[in-house]
Amino acid sequence: MKLxxxxxxxxxxxxxxxxxxxxLDYQGEWLATxxxxxxxxxxxxxxxxxxxxDRIEILSPRQGG
Amino acid sequence: xxxxxxxxxxxxxLLGTARYPSPSALEEAVRAAxxxxxxxxxxxxxxxxxxxxxFFEMIRALGVHVLPNTAGCHSVSxxxxxxxxxxxxxxxxxxxxxxxxxxxTLQPDVFALVEAARVLCGEGFRVFPYTxxxxxxxxxxxxxxxxxxxxxxxxxxxxxxxxxxAALRAFRAHFPDVPLIVDAGIGxxxxxxxxxxxxxxxxxxxxxxxxxxxxxxxAHAFALAIEAGRKAFHAGMLEPRDMAVPSTPVIGxxxxx
Numbered sequence: 268m269k270l271x272x273x274x275x276x277x278x279x280x281x282x283x284x285x286x287x288x289x290x291l292d293y294q295g296e297w298l299a300t301x302x303x304x305x306x307x308x309x310x311x312x313x314x315x316x317x318x319x320x321d322r323i324e325i326l327s328p329r330q331g332g
Numbered sequence: 333x334x335x336x337x338x339x340x341x342x343x344x345x346l347l348g349t350a351r352y353p354s355p356s357a358l359e360e361a362v363r364a365a366x367x368x369x370x371x372x373x374x375x376x377x378x379x380x381x382x383x384x385x386x387f388f389e390m391i392r393a394l395g396v397h398v399l400p401n402t403a404g405c406h407s408v409s410x411x412x413x414x415x416x417x418x419x420x421x422x423x424x425x426x427x428x429x430x431x432x433x434x435x436x437t438l439q440p441d442v443f444a445l446v447e448a449a450r451v452l453c454g455e456g457f458r459v460f461p462y463t464x465x466x467x468x469x470x471x472x473x474x475x476x477x478x479x480x481x482x483x484x485x486x487x488x489x490x491x492x493x494x495x496x497x498a499a500l501r502a503f504r505a506h507f508p509d510v511p512l513i514v515d516a517g518i519g520x521x522x523x524x525x526x527x528x529x530x531x532x533x534x535x536x537x538x539x540x541x542x543x544x545x546x547x548x549x550x551a552h553a554f555a556l557a558i559e560a561g562r563k564a565f566h567a568g569m570l571e572p573r574d575m576a577v578p579s580t581p582v583i584g585x586x587x588x589x
Contacts, residue, residue, distance in 0.1 A: 273376040292380040297388040299417035306416040326417055327384020331373025331401045332348030332538035
């Protein structure tokens with residue numbers, strides 16, 4: 268399945284958002300995720316099914332003004 | 333004490349966390365300023381969570397209030413989604429709402445700002461809106477549910493200082509009971525003192541401290557200037573005059589010839 272992860276096209280065999288994070292080795296309570304412009308809470312990642320061409324944003328804390 | 337959305341704060345300096353020469357320089361500046369609120373952002377994670385994790389732990393260890401921003405957002409939907417993601421990460425309803433409307437000046441898109449503020453206030457956020465010094469926009473932000481206003485005094489990162497003191501003075505006069513924070517454009521401690529003398533409640537700055545040769549020393553200098561300006565506002569300052577007024581009494585002056 269082709270997914271757009273943080274703006275990059277990836278070919279990943281992940282059926283849920285939680286699987287995707289594990290496959291790409293993302294971990295940490297400080298991560299925030301969105302799929303197709305909608306927030307997906309951390310407790311919902313395991314049941315959030317991914318579809319072909321879904322756009323996934325994975326954000327984390329950074330310095331800011 | 334400064335009261336922002338029910339939090340009582342003794343420090344009137346809000347500090348950004350970007351552009352410091354090192355994480356320890358940031359930490360030292362926060363401590364030297366006595367700052368109780370720092371601003372942070374969210375960005376794409378590229379290293380599996382490791383690049384954001386270190387910063388997250390450092391900020392948490394500071395033990396201060398965290399004010400996430402929506403920096404770089406250019407639309408209502410971007411800003412609203414970023415705010416929701418920030419609430420998830422930082423476990424706070426506070427959001428510094430930025431909706432940028434112009435690439436060169438980083439001037440807020442005030443129409444989108446008001447709409448985003450309305451949406452976020454409706455979803456329980458406590459919104460700190462980065463806005464211009466326009467009174468009508470400020471009125472709309474209050475109607476949208478904001479309880480704090482953060483007008484710029486000059487473009488972000490410009491270090492130009494208050495370009496329109498009359499507008500800031502009008503803000504204070506028009507909104508006597510709303511916490512007012514100057515956000516953006518401060519370059520020197522004297523700029524911070526100047527806006528505090530106008531009656532502003534606090535100052536938010538970043539580059540002026542982070543870009544100094546000695547950030548911690550500059551952070552302390554800003555804290556002192558902000559306190560000085562605040563005291564001066566309450567002490568009642570003289571209005572400028574065109575002509576001289578002798579400070580030494582004229583009566584009793586000796587006549588030698």
